[in-house]
Amino acid sequence: MASAAEQLASQINFSNFAKATELKKRIWFTLGALIVYRLGTWIPLPGIDPSILQDIFQQQAGGILGMFDMFAGGAFGRMTIFALNIMPYISASIIMQLLQAIHPHFEGLKKEGEVGRKKLNQYTRYGTVVLATLQAYGISVGLEGMSGSQGAAVTDPGAFFRATTVITLVGGTMFLMWLGEQITARGVGNGISLIIFAGIVAEMPASLIGTLELGRTGALSALFIMFLLIMAVAVITFIVYVERAQRRVLVQYPKRQQGNKMFGGENSHIPLKVNTAGVIPPIFASSLLLLPITIANFSANSGPEWLGVITASLGRGQPMYLLLYAAMIIFFAFFYTSVVFNPTETADNLKKYGGFVPGIRPGKNTAEYLDFILTRLTVVGAAYLTAISIMPEILISQYGVPFYFGGTSLLIVVTVTMDTVAQVQSHLIAHQYEGLVKKSRLKGRKG
Numbered sequence: 001m002a003s004a005a006e007q008l009a010s011q012i013n014f015s016n017f018a019k020a021t022e023l024k025k026r027i028w029f030t031l032g033a034l035i036v037y038r039l040g041t042w043i044p045l046p047g048i049d050p051s052i053l054q055d056i057f058q059q060q061a062g063g064i065l066g067m068f069d070m071f072a073g074g075a076f077g078r079m080t081i082f083a084l085n086i087m088p089y090i091s092a093s094i095i096m097q098l099l100q101a102i103h104p105h106f107e108g109l110k111k112e113g114e115v116g117r118k119k120l121n122q123y124t125r126y127g128t129v130v131l132a133t134l135q136a137y138g139i140s141v142g143l144e145g146m147s148g149s150q151g152a153a154v155t156d157p158g159a160f161f162r163a164t165t166v167i168t169l170v171g172g173t174m175f176l177m178w179l180g181e182q183i184t185a186r187g188v189g190n191g192i193s194l195i196i197f198a199g200i201v202a203e204m205p206a207s208l209i210g211t212l213e214l215g216r217t218g219a220l221s222a223l224f225i226m227f228l229l230i231m232a233v234a235v236i237t238f239i240v241y242v243e244r245a246q247r248r249v250l251v252q253y254p255k256r257q258q259g260n261k262m263f264g265g266e267n268s269h270i271p272l273k274v275n276t277a278g279v280i281p282p283i284f285a286s287s288l289l290l291l292p293i294t295i296a297n298f299s300a301n302s303g304p305e306w307l308g309v310i311t312a313s314l315g316r317g318q319p320m321y322l323l324l325y326a327a328m329i330i331f332f333a334f335f336y337t338s339v340v341f342n343p344t345e346t347a348d349n350l351k352k353y354g355g356f357v358p359g360i361r362p363g364k365n366t367a368e369y370l371d372f373i374l375t376r377l378t379v380v381g382a383a384y385l386t387a388i389s390i391m392p393e394i395l396i397s398q399y400g401v402p403f404y405f406g407g408t409s410l411l412i413v414v415t416v417t418m419d420t421v422a423q424v425q426s427h428l429i430a431h432q433y434e435g436l437v438k439k440s441r442l443k444g445r446k447g
Contacts, residue, residue, distance in 0.1 A: 023188075023427040030187030033179055034198045040082045040175075041075035041199070045168055047161045048143060053079050053153045056146050068290050070409060073199020074206075081172040083139070084132055086195055089177045090287045092127030094332075096120060097339060128177060129170060136169035137162065188427070189420035193279065197416040200409050232410065235388065239414045242384050245274040247377055249370065251355045268355070270346065272374055275381035277336040279415040282389045282408045284336075285328035289321070322393060326386045333382035343370035385411075 044050055057069070057077045069076040072085040099106040100120070109116035140162040146153040154161055176195060183191030211228070214220040248269040313320040347367035356362050360369045389408045 020428055023424065026186065026188045026427070027424075030183055030189065030194065033183050033187060033191075034194065037082070037176065037179060037195055037198060038073070038202055040172065041073050041080050041202075042078065043081045045079050045081065045083070046164055047155055048079055048153055049151070049155060050078065052150050053143075053146070055150065056153060070200060070203070071196055071286065071290075073196075074203050075199070079143070081168050082176060084135055084169050084173045085199065086173065086176050086180060086192055087287050087290060088132035088135060088173050089124070089128045089180075089192065090283060091131050092124050094284050094288065095127055096124045097335075101335070101339075125174075125177070128173065132170045132173040133166060136166040139169065140165035188423050189416065193412070193416045194420070196283070197412060200413055235392075235410050236414055239388065239411055240418070242274055242381075243278075243415060243418060247272045247274070247373060249373065250358055251350060252358055253353070253355050270370070272341070272370075272377055273381075274377050275333075275384060276340055276374070276378065277333045277381065277385075278419075279412050280336045281329045281332035281382070281385050282411060284332045285325055285389075286408065288328060289325060322390055325393070326390055329386050329389055330382045333385055334378055337374065337378050337381075341374060343367045343374060346370060 054077070068087075071087060072083060075082040075085060096106070100110050101107070106120070106123075109119050112119075143165070144152075144154050144157040144161070177192075180191030180195050183189065183194055185191075187194075211220065211225060215222055215225045248271055251268045251270055253266050253268070344367045347363060347370060350356065350366060351362040357366055357369060360366050388411050392408075392410075
């Protein structure tokens with residue numbers, strides 16, 4: 001028998017959406033914020049020649065800089081005020097979550113509730129400023145050393161150019177961080193994920209046109225392009241299937257009597273997703289790989305020899321790059337799952353409210369049982385994330401396929417879309433409940 005929430009969800013239609021004024025405001029706010037973001041990806045940094053820069057980036061498009069440009073929605077290739085995108089904030093968030101797991105001070109802040117959370121957010125913002133400043137300075141130095149067939153990329157190199165570049169790029173990253181938080185609070189969906197999602201989706205049409213152009217010129221065969229499109233559809237279908245897959249752990253609540261009434265005796269379940277970590281592991285892994293390699297790519301020609309070796313070994317499709325990428329995805333899949341779901345805390349809550357898993361003793365045994373199931377699920381989820389992210393990387397490096405048909409980009413697009421749709425549905429269900437409550441109150445007053 002369907003639950004009340006499922007019955008209500010089945011009744012949601014466009015007429016309900018039209019009446020949900022609050023939801024419409026949230027959607028319009030989200031769209032407006034994303035439009036502001038996209039406008040910023042076309043405002044260039046002062047002091048550079050865009051035509052020369054475009055020529056240089058076309059030569060390096062197949063490398064890791066092209067991947068950075070994908071996450072930045074083309075802003076990095078155009079070297080605009082949002083060139084760093086939200087990546088420094090993601091890197092700072094990774095560092096902060098790692099500190100919460102290994103350092104007693106940060107672990108204590110995590111347990112302090114709202115006050116501790118605000119303090120951790122403050123530290124994350126400080127870390128974002130530091131990382132963005134380091135990356136922005138590396139980019140400014142790298143830009144000064146760039147030159148193409150038409151001349152130097154920077155028209156007037158020097159301390160003033162470096163200062164303005166650092167201030168502009170750091171300011172752009174901090175603005176995007178604030179914009180993402182505003183979308184989360186006042187819009188629909190996760191703001192940070194939606195910003196990355198918007199950048200990828202906005203560049204997809206140009207990428208598709210570029211692929212068809214390669215087919216027209218004979219660089220790619222028509223059969224291969226058909227295979228590529230079929231593979232993209234198959235990957236999207238597979239992602240949707242796995243993201244919806246879950247293991248339901250049965251939970252029972254005993255009957256208890258209060259006065260003349262009986263309570264409890266119900267069956268419920270704990271839904272454990274196959275991929276609890278979601279899209280976070282590939283984003284975290286990409287962010288950490290891009291952080292040092294960005295500077296190495298810019299200064300490989302003029303810097304120490306070891307920087308050139310690092311750049312070459314971490315190039316697109318190289319064994320070292322694929323190995324590090326896979327290892328980071330697997331690590332963050334397990335790490336972020338442990339952050340999201342705590343078996344001990346869940347077992348304690350079940351014991352507190354009288355719930356138990358059939359055949360398993362409450363407390364420690366329940367926690368171990370949940371941890372055992374979650375570990376097996378995470379192994380499958382980590383393998384799925386690694387396969388989705390690594391296999392297209394090989395295809396991209398071998399055949400020059402655009403990044404936007406890679407597994408990571410499709411994973412982000414599909415997952416963020418599913419999460420956003422789920423949030424819209426939850427807002428509509430809440431609106432339905434509010435309408436039912438108001439009707440019942442009116443009937444009560446009339447009676």
